[in-house]
Amino acid sequence: MAVENKAGAEFESVFSPTDSLELSRSYDQKCRVFKIIVIGDSNVGKTCLTYRFCGGNFLKNPEATIGVDFRERTLELDGESIKLQIWDTAGQERFRKSMVEHYYRSVQAVIFVYDVTSLSSFQSIPEWIDECSRHCVGPLVPRILVGNKCDLQGQREVPTCTAQSFADGYSFPLFETSAKDPSEKEHVDAIFLTLAYRLKSRKSLILKQPSVEGVAPLLDQRDQPDGCCQC
Numbered sequence: 609m610a611v612e613n614k615a616g617a618e619f620e621s622v623f624s625p626t627d628s629l630e631l632s633r634s635y636d637q638k639c640r641v642f643k644i645i646v647i648g649d650s651n652v653g654k655t656c657l658t659y660r661f662c663g664g665n666f667l668k669n670p671e672a673t674i675g676v677d678f679r680e681r682t683l684e685l686d687g688e689s690i691k692l693q694i695w696d697t698a699g700q701e702r703f704r705k706s707m708v709e710h711y712y713r714s715v716q717a718v719i720f721v722y723d724v725t726s727l728s729s730f731q732s733i734p735e736w737i738d739e740c741s742r743h744c745v746g747p748l749v750p751r752i753l754v755g756n757k758c759d760l761q762g763q764r765e766v767p768t769c770t771a772q773s774f775a776d777g778y779s780f781p782l783f784e785t786s787a788k789d790p791s792e793k794e795h796v797d798a799i800f801l802t803l804a805y806r807l808k809s810r811k812s813l814i815l816k817q818p819s820v821e822g823v824a825p826l827l828d829q830r831d832q833p834d835g836c837c838q839c
């Protein structure tokens with residue numbers, strides 16, 4: 609199981625002080641932590657989207673995710689620190705089967721990703737929704753549908769209207785974007801910000817988090833009633 613990109617100096621340098629989504633510079637301050645999983649077929653751009661949000665850049669030459677990669681970013685919303693702990697899951701069945709239970713435990717929001725240039729990846733979305741349901745991710749868990757790779761307009765196989773009517777059927781917000789196109793950076797941020805505001809408005813338990821972050825603390829958090837903690 610890979611662990612990478614724990615928010616720190618490496619990421620602080622890529623955001624300007626005027627960025628509306630400021631990274632927290634001090635981890636002494638208290639914040640709530642929310643677990644978000646990103647799921648969808650292999651190769652749709654889950655890793656690149658999460659990297660764009662957490663790292664600010666397009667990740668060139670990503671490798672297939674094995675198990676899960678963790679990334680996180682702390683936002684200042686209305687004077688409150690909110691840490692989004694993003695689980696970038698493997699799309700390939702052989703790399704995810706031993707991890708599925710972990711993905712869904714105490715998850716607080718879900719991002720379904722398809723590739724607008726791949727009809728099959730869009731047609732897989734109902735299966736991903738079913739998987740969520742089988743793991744007791746109910747309608748109260750905020751969910752968002754994302755069509756990625758919009759920079760490849762000439763190769764589009766999924767029309768916006770088709771995706772929109774599908775999303776409407778589930779009452780999911782739909783975002784079409786590109787992890788690759790730098791001009792879409794704020795649009796990518798908006799996906800996560802939409803979830804952050806919805807999660808922020810929820811009451812949560814205050815739980816203790818170990819001072820050293822890593823796989824074990826993350827897994828421990830999952831076992832708490834709603835996954836929220838104080839950091």
Ligand SMILES: Nc1nc2c(ncn2[C@@H]2O[C@H](COP(=O)(O)OP(=O)(O)OP(=O)(O)O)[C@@H](O)[C@H]2O)c(=O)[nH]1
Nearest residue numbers: 650651652653654655656670673699757786787788
């Ligand atoms: N043109 C374009 N290519 C993209 C975009 N996002 C990702 N890619 C490319 O799509 C390929 C797959 O990207 P990943 O982010 O690794 O996809 P993934 O969904 O995480 O794949 P798995 O880890 O196998 O589940 C890579 O070659 C990326 O460079 C995008 O917005 N536009």
